[in-house]
Amino acid sequence: MPRETEIARISRDNPYVMLNSEDPDAETPVVTATIANTSPTETQTIYINGLNNTCVQVPVEIARKALQIQEMGKGIKCICFVDLFFNLLYMLYGYVLGFIFALASLSGIYSTYHQSRSMLSCYLCYQYIMCISKLATIVFYVTLTDPAVRNSFHSNYPQIELPDSMSASIFMSTVLFFIQTYIACYVRKYYYLLPKSGEKRYFVARALPVSV
Numbered sequence: 398m399p400r401e402t403e404i405a406r407i408s409r410d411n412p413y414v415m416l417n418s419e420d421p422d423a424e425t426p427v428v429t430a431t432i433a434n435t436s437p438t439e440t441q442t443i444y445i446n447g448l449n450n451t452c453v454q455v456p457v458e459i460a461r462k463a464l465q466i467q468e469m470g471k472g473i474k475c476i477c478f479v480d481l482f483f484n485l486l487y488m489l490y491g492y493v494l495g496f497i498f499a500l501a502s503l504s505g506i507y508s509t510y511h512q513s514r515s516m517l518s519c520y521l522c523y524q525y526i527m528c529i530s531k532l533a534t535i536v537f538y539v540t541l542t543d544p545a546v547r548n549s550f551h552s553n554y555p556q557i558e559l560p561d562s563m564s565a566s567i568f569m570s571t572v573l574f575f576i577q578t579y580i581a582c583y584v585r586k587y588y589y590l591l592p593k594s595g596e597k598r599y600f601v602a603r604a605l606p607v608s609v
Contacts, residue, residue, distance in 0.1 A: 411463055411466065411467055412463075412466065412512035412591055412592050413459060413462065413463035413466070413592055459592075462590050462592070465590055466587065466590040466591065469583070469586070469587050469590070470509060470587075472583065473505070473509050473583070473584065473587050474506070474509050476505070476580055476583070476584065477502050477505035477506045477509060477520065478502075478506065480498070480501075480502040480505070481499055481502035481503065481506065484496075484498040484499035484501075484502055485499055498523060501519055501520055501522075501523035502520070502523070504516045504517070504519040504520050504523075505517060505519075505520030505523075505584070508520060512591060512592075514588065514591045514593075517584070517587070517588050517591065518588065520584065521581070521584050521585055521588050524577070524580060524581035524584050524585075525581060527577050527581070528574070528577050528578050528581050531570060531573050531574040531577050532574055534570045534574075535567060535570045535571055535574060538560075538563055538566045538567045538570060539567060541559065541563055542563050542567075547559070
């Protein structure tokens, strides 16, 4: 049965690719990656072209993670930068939480450039906090649909202005909650794709000539 080949691209900053300064064999991987599909599927491997047309053979499970994390990298960076922008805006209005959340966004940005699981875990916790806060907002507005509760709230906190239409506020809060949940799941997926200390070594082995 003829072997089908899928061509993909992996950049030098992919967390599964070890650069020359970290490679004792001085075999720097380049950007072209190939997945050779063989039979049975358990034997699928990835080939990273190295110097002098050599390549490194990698288990397919790690190869899939490397390619998937490559696709998601730009999306994660975009999310982190948008978060940082809005958190800096909150700081202009004197919100202390804006400064704290801006630090969380910076940790996410740092993790995307340095592939740090620990820094991304901070940003992931921030995403979970945002999901909980938006869910709490929905519960708060639903509770205020009761006239007795709303009047009691007005009596206790007269300085706080409530929206005129609770249904519209509940709808918008629900939409924001689902968007935030999707973002949190996206970041969580990226986090679990990042290599652990043992997995990172798969792309470090000395480049061997492989016929593809």
